[in-house]
Amino acid sequence: MASPQGSRAPLEFGGPLGAAALMLLLPATMFHLLLVVRSGPARLLGPPPYLPGLQVLWSPRMLLLWLTWLGLQAALYLLPARKVAEGQELKDKSRLLYPINGFQALMLTALLVGLAVLAGLPLGALPEMLLPLAFAATFTTFIFSLFLYLKALVAPASALAPGGNSGNPIYDFFLGRELNPRVWSFDFKYFCELRPGLIGWVLINLAMLMQEAELRGSPSLAMWLVNGFQLLYVGDALWHEEAVLTTMDITHDGFGFMLAFGDLAWVPFTYSLQAQFLLHHPQPLGLPVASVICLINAVGYYIFRGANSQKNTFRKNPSDPRVADLETIPTATGRQLLVSGWWGMVRHPNYLGDLIMALAWSLPCGVSHLLPYFYLLYFTALLVHREARDEQQCLQKYGLAWHEYCRRVPYRILPYIY
Ligand SMILES: NC(=O)C1=CN([C@@H]2O[C@H](COP(=O)(O)OP(=O)(O)OC[C@H]3O[C@@H](n4cnc5c(N)ncnc54)[C@H](OP(=O)(O)O)[C@@H]3O)[C@@H](O)[C@H]2O)C=CC1
Numbered sequence: 001m002a003s004p005q006g007s008r009a010p011l012e013f014g015g016p017l018g019a020a021a022l023m024l025l026l027p028a029t030m031f032h033l034l035l036v037v038r039s040g041p042a043r044l045l046g047p048p049p050y051l052p053g054l055q056v057l058w059s060p061r062m063l064l065l066w067l068t069w070l071g072l073q074a075a076l077y078l079l080p081a082r083k084v085a086e087g088q089e090l091k092d093k094s095r096l097l098y099p100i101n102g103f104q105a106l107m108l109t110a111l112l113v114g115l116a117v118l119a120g121l122p123l124g125a126l127p128e129m130l131l132p133l134a135f136a137a138t139f140t141t142f143i144f145s146l147f148l149y150l151k152a153l154v155a156p157a158s159a160l161a162p163g164g165n166s167g168n169p170i171y172d173f174f175l176g177r178e179l180n181p182r183v184w185s186f187d188f189k190y191f192c193e194l195r196p197g198l199i200g201w202v203l204i205n206l207a208m209l210m211q212e213a214e215l216r217g218s219p220s221l222a223m224w225l226v227n228g229f230q231l232l233y234v235g236d237a238l239w240h241e242e243a244v245l246t247t248m249d250i251t252h253d254g255f256g257f258m259l260a261f262g263d264l265a266w267v268p269f270t271y272s273l274q275a276q277f278l279l280h281h282p283q284p285l286g287l288p289v290a291s292v293i294c295l296i297n298a299v300g301y302y303i304f305r306g307a308n309s310q311k312n313t314f315r316k317n318p319s320d321p322r323v324a325d326l327e328t329i330p331t332a333t334g335r336q337l338l339v340s341g342w343w344g345m346v347r348h349p350n351y352l353g354d355l356i357m358a359l360a361w362s363l364p365c366g367v368s369h370l371l372p373y374f375y376l377l378y379f380t381a382l383l384v385h386r387e388a389r390d391e392q393q394c395l396q397k398y399g400l401a402w403h404e405y406c407r408r409v410p411y412r413i414l415p416y417i418y
């Protein structure tokens with residue numbers, strides 16, 4: 001099997017062995033979290049309270065519910081969009097077109113769910129369905145990834161991703177072979193990255209809030225904060241949907257098990273862990289502490305949004321008045337690197353903001369348990385690894401100019417520390 005670049009890209013994630021281990025470890029971790037969060041001790045590092053049998057996990061009704069959810073989101077994706085955006089230039093110099101209607105999909109989903117709840121849909125029953133739903137999502141992800149792998153066998157070499165084409169089927173299945181798998185204009189990776197998983201995440205959060213209101217008379221302040229912060233994050237992602245077109249996932253990584261499972265199963269079922277935790281382990285939270293937590297989230301969001309918007313504005317149009325005064329380093333590719341503003345503070349200011357927000361999402365759960373801090377721990381590891389991958393790619397793209405950038409901005413994520 002030929003590599004699309006002629007020479008083979010270096011293997012990532014520990015090669016085929018690492019990929020095989022992650023394919024087992026990631027779903028196992030997700031089920032572990034779903035099981036321990038509802039147990040009395042809720043110990044992240046303790047054993048799960050029980051091992052569910054197939055009769056608990058497998059439910060054709062939940063599979064149908066999951067497929068209906070995917071179908072609904074796909075239908076919303078196909079609705080007329082307010083804008084059609086061009087993606088980054090591809091190897092064959094072409095650019096793909098992407099509909100920008102993610103925020104509209106969020107609003108329409110909210111409307112439909114609202115109407116369904118008024119008509120008697122028991123959304124508060126969702127917490128009890130999470131295990132079989134997560135199993136249905138994992139099962140469909142394996143099938144879907146197999147479809148993506150086979151589809152890539154008939155794709156032209158120019159459509160393949162730089163990684164994910166090693167010739168080892170396990171590694172390639174995990175990493176993903178095709179860069180932008182599509183059927184007609186339906187882009188699977190773009191659709192999965194922002195729709196069913198992200199919107200599913202806030203829907204699960206909402207179900208936890210409603211169930212808490214049913215059990216305890218009203219939702220707790222901690223639950224409101226977690227729901228509010230994460231809704232802001234998801235709403236922001238869909239409002240700035242076009243920005244996802246410049247992320248590493250869209251421009252560099254193939255679409256295989258890693259992203260499909262991450263987008264469709266991992267995000268909704270593990271990112272909602274704090275809300276799940278609060279439903280089963282209510283935490284008192286006073287107004288003064290809540291205000292400090294809100295402030296931490298606001299600072300994180302300010303840095304995250306400021307940094308991402310600054311780079312996106314600059315990449316779209318370097319002479320835009322909002323970024324025209326910033327200092328830059330020229331590179332041999334003709335593109336420039338920002339070296340002042342947010343991107344002069346550390347080399348990944350957007351990661352810093354994201355991590356500060358992750359802290360704010362866990363704090364409403366108190367400090368009695370490690371479990372609600374899982375997201376912060378996992379996310380730190382993910383971003384440190386992602387940062388190293390991005391540095392490698394930037395070094396390849398920009399060579400000496402990247403060295404100069406690293407010299408002028410020596411810290412990666414946290415000023416004076418890392
Ligand atoms: N919640 C979650 O689970 C996750 C969230 N995220 C978030 O997604 C967002 C996007 O992250 P990600 O895709 O990793 O990467 P970035 O948005 O940080 O993009 C990295 C790219 O930016 C460009 N760049 C780097 N430095 C500069 C500079 N000084 N000036 C101009 N351009 C520069 C380079 O690409 P080029 O030069 O080609 O433009 C580089 O490859 C982040 O906010 C991150 O926190 C990411 C992963 C998971």
Ligand SMILES: CC(C)=CCC[C@@H](C)[C@H]1CC=C2C3=C(CC[C@@]21C)[C@@]1(C)CC[C@H](O)C(C)(C)[C@@H]1CC3
Nearest residue numbers: 026193236237244247249258259261262263266267
């Ligand atoms: C452990 C595991 C299964 C790894 C897969 C990683 C994925 C979960 C993440 C890779 C990059 C992501 C991004 C977002 C969600 C998580 C994944 C898919 C993102 C959509 C979250 C919202 C942000 O605003 C974002 C749009 C910048 C972001 C893009 C990257």
